[in-house]
Amino acid sequence: MKGILTLLFCLLLTSLSAQEDFLAKQYFNDGEFEKAVVFYEKLVSENPRRTDFVEYLVRCYQQLEAYDKAIAMLQEMVDSGIANPTLYVDLGYTYRLSGQGEAAAPWYQRALEAIESNPNMGYGVGFKFQRYTLLEYALKAYRRAMALNPDLDFNFQIARIYGEQGRVDQMFEAYMALLVKRPATKPNVLRVFESFVEPDAENENNRLLKRVLLTQAQQNPDPLWNELLSWLFVQEGQFGAALNQEKAIYRRAEAAGLDRIFDLGRLADAGGEAEAANEAFEFVAKESGDPSQQLNARLFLIEIAFREGNYDREDALKAYEKLQEEFGYSPGTLQLQVAYAKFLTFEMEQAGKGVRLLKRGLDLPLSAYGEGYLKTHLADLLVYDRKFNEALILYSQVQKRLKNDVMGQEARFKVAQTSFYKGDFDWALTQLKVLRNSTSQLIANDAMQLSLIISDNSLEDSTQTALRKFARADLLIFQQKKTQAREILEEILSQHKGEAIEDEALLRHGMLLAEAGDYSGALLSYRKIIEFYSGGILADDAYFKSAQLYDNYLGEPEKAMENYREIIYRFQDSYYFPEARRRFRILRGDNLN
Known part of the structure; x- marks a missing residue:
């Protein structure tokens, strides 16, 4: 019985201590340091070896400018021999805060000396120096620990410090050292590099990284450096140079496949670099022993040749027929069947x-x-052929069979879209309401946008005349009959001025004009949205698309900045906000590090 009572008493004390810890942290996080300090003083007196309690109490004292109390407590712990070396840093920094800067350095030095006898203390001491932005001391701690114990690796911490100090070349070198020891950290390292490099190959940081990588490649030949150079060239839009690196990797690394070169081809194609894309896919088609991969590469080659004018329709048709004869008709050639049919x-x-x-x-x-x-894809072709009911049956079958998959959700959206094309707006809305919670953000956004088009334009016009015209224009865009679509949109803009559909029609009209190369006409359409619908949901679209035209096609950076600025200051919740801010800062010449 006595043992049980003792156990219950211990459990009660543990529970009370945990509760006090929770309340102390809550008060600390809320900035109520006067209340937090009461709890932490009690917790430290009961648990003097709990370094976390001591650190929180020190921080409370520092916030309350009770430096004498912090110094007295820390000094007592040091004298009693129970102080963790990280507390030496706390003590030194508290002296500095109290105006006794000359007393700080000896304690910092003592923390560094503690690493000599126990290199494993390097991380704790270095991290504490970092917390107080004593970066040079932090570097000394990390470097000394690594020198004493080569198994330790603090290159990540060292690299981050160099980045904070603006010592970008040394930061890159530290990350290289990290990658040599731990190649698996490459994705994390690349995420850091993304914030330092720019699309401009002449950017100073780009040049520094390139130099560091080339030096590494000369001193320690390894496919890793080719991979990083390839990545850098892609950021700069130099897909041909990236392809040379990928070919070198393929020839040198036994386990290297052709997936990286295929993916690079797709990136180059999406980036408008047809020549580099063509070279990549030709290489894959020639080298690959995988029939499916080879087929995909050759399909891309046909598409590029046709788009670039190297093939006319008959040439492309013959190329598809040749592939059909060569690869046959099987479940493994569905991509060929779809491409040929489209x-x-x-x-x-x-x-x-x-x-x-x-x-x-x-x-x-x-x-x-x-x-x-x-x-x-079959249903898509039926929609093109205006066989809506047959298409709806197929989309619905896919939706039901794969309802928990993105493909099923996409099929449901196509049910709504097809219903919109045929004028069945109520059924389209029913489907779109379900899709607002789609796991695919893109589908959810598209569903929301189409839902608003229907609902906004059904309230104002019970006959839905303008909405039906707009749906017809959208169908023509899907059918790639863009001249006819533009004519219907112009009819809407002429006959339905001031109606809710006008801003949507202006946006579609501007996009079609921009695609056709009529940038001044596109800007005029976007400007009308800005002038007459500045409080509407498409204003940010109009500003962003205007900015993109000035930025990417018209070479007028000042006007691009004006439009990006509007998004930054007026549309912080916009989907375009992050990119608008990034481009604005680049055009202004900011250092994004």
Whole structure:
């Protein structure tokens, strides 16, 4: 019985201590240091070896400017021999805060000396110096610990300090040392590099990193340095130079596959660098022993050749037919069937042939995803051919079979979009309400935007005349009949001035003009949104798209900055805010480090 009572008493004390710890931290985090200090004084008196309690109490004293109390307590702990060496740093810094700066240095030195007998203290001491922004002392702590025990690695901490000090070249070198010891940290290191390099290859930080990497490659040849150089060239948009690095990796590293070169080709293609993309895909097509990868590369080559004018429609058609003969008709060539069918439909305007081609594929033994992929694209072709009901059946089948997958959610959005095209706005809204909580942010955003278009324009016009015209224009855009779409949008702008649909029509109209290279016309459409709908939900779109035209196509950085500035100061919740702020700062010449 006595033992049980003792146990219960101990548990009660533990519970009370935990509760006091919780309350103390709560008061500290809320900035109520007078209340926090009462609890921490009690906790430290009961647990003098708990360094965390001591540190919090010191911080409370510092905030309350009770420096004498902090010094007395820390000195007592040092004299009793129970002080962790990190408390030497606290003591020195408290002396400095109290105006006794000359008394600080000996305690900092004593903390460093503690590392001599126990290098493992290097992290704790270095971190404490960092907390007080005593960065040179922190560097000494980390370096000394590593010198005494080569198994320790504080290069990450050292690199961060160099970054804070603006010693960018030394920061890069420290990260290189980290990567040599721990290559698995590469993703984290690249995330840091992203905030230091710019698209401009002549940027000083870019040049520093390139120099450090080239030095490493000469001193210690390793595919890692080629990977990092490739990454840097991609940031600069130099895809050809990146490709040279990737080829070097492929030839030198036994385990290297062609996935990196294929992915680089896709990046170059998306970045408008057709020549580099073409070279990458040609390399993959020639070197790959994987039929699927080889097929994907050759499909990209056809697409690029057609888009760049190296193939006319007949050339591209023959190329697709050749691939069909070579690779056959199987579950492993669905990507070929879809690409061929889409070309027949959208470029040759032979939707019937495209539909028949994909319907034939449904007889193949397909997985759930393979079937969903094929049915979704088949439904797209049926929408092009205005066979809406048949398309809706296919989308609904995909949605039901893959309801918990992004493909299923995308199919549901296409149900809503197709219903919108055919004028069934109520059913479209029903589907869109479900999609607002989609796990895909892109689908959720698209669903919200389409939902607002329908609801805003149904309240004002019960006949939904303008909305039906807008839906028809959207369908024509999907069908890639953009001249006809522009004509309908211009009809809306002429016949429905001042109606809720006007800002949406102006935005679509501006986007089509920009795509056609009529930048002044696009800017005029965006300017009308800004002037007449400045409080509407599309104002930030108009400012951002205007800024992008001035920034990327018209070479007028001052006007680009004006538009980015509007987003920064008026639309902090906008999807475009982070990019607008980044571009504004770059154009202003800020150092983003």
